[in-house]
Amino acid sequence: xxxxxxxxxxxxxxxxxxxxxxxxxxxxxxxxxxxxxxxxxxxxxxxxxxxxxxxxxxxxxxxxxxxxxxxxxxxxxxxxxxxxxxxxxxxxxxxxxxxxxxxxxxxxxxxxxxxxxxxxxxxxxxxxxxxxxxxxxx
Numbered sequence: 001x002x003x004x005x006x007x008x009x010x011x012x013x014x015x016x017x018x019x020x021x022x023x024x025x026x027x028x029x030x031x032x033x034x035x036x037x038x039x040x041x042x043x044x045x046x047x048x049x050x051x052x053x054x055x056x057x058x059x060x061x062x063x064x065x066x067x068x069x070x071x072x073x074x075x076x077x078x079x080x081x082x083x084x085x086x087x088x089x090x091x092x093x094x095x096x097x098x099x100x101x102x103x104x105x106x107x108x109x110x111x112x113x114x115x116x117x118x119x120x121x122x123x124x125x126x127x128x129x130x131x132x133x134x135x136x137x138x
Contacts, residue, residue: 008022008023009021009022009023010023010086012086012090014090014094015039015094015097016038016039017036017037017038017039017093017094017097018036018037019034019035019036019089019090019093020034020035020036020037021033021034021086021089022034022035030049030053030056030057031047031048031049031053031075031084032047032048032084032089033045033046033047034046034047034048034089034093036093036097036102036106038097038102042102042103042108043108043109043110044102044103044106044107044108044109045077045106045107045108045109046077046078046079046105046106046107047075047076047077047078047079048078048079048080048081048084048089048092049075049078049079049080049081049084050080050081050082050083050084051080051082053084054073054080057073058070058072058073061073076107077105077106077107079092079105079106
């Protein structure tokens with residue numbers, strides 16, 4: 001039997017904040033998708049990049065023709081850091097949470113209203129499969 005592949009999702013909990021990092025096939029290769037659960041039950045999403053990784057993506061797009069042949073780069077709720085590792089991601093997320101900046105730096109998702117519960121209003125304008133509605137970060 002071969003070795004099991006490492007779990008692509010790494011989760012760290014500090015100060016009541018749960019941070020899940022989706023590493024993909026090559027750990028910390030081009031970007032890391034992050035989901036944050038706060039003690040208050042809020043859920044936020046973003047993607048971490050380094051400047052070098054953004055440049056690498058743009059160079060790849062020059063060849064593929066995407067984004068006007070690498071003329072621009074965009075990502076939903078990107079956070080750019082100097083080093084892309086677990087310690088940096090955790091430190092940045094905790095700093096944003098402590099400073100009250102998660103709603104401004106990340107996309108917040110809200111649980112769907114329970115079926116038949118017509119009195120519950122769910123903020124957001126985009127429905128996302130999997131039981132969440134998403135509101136744009138302010």
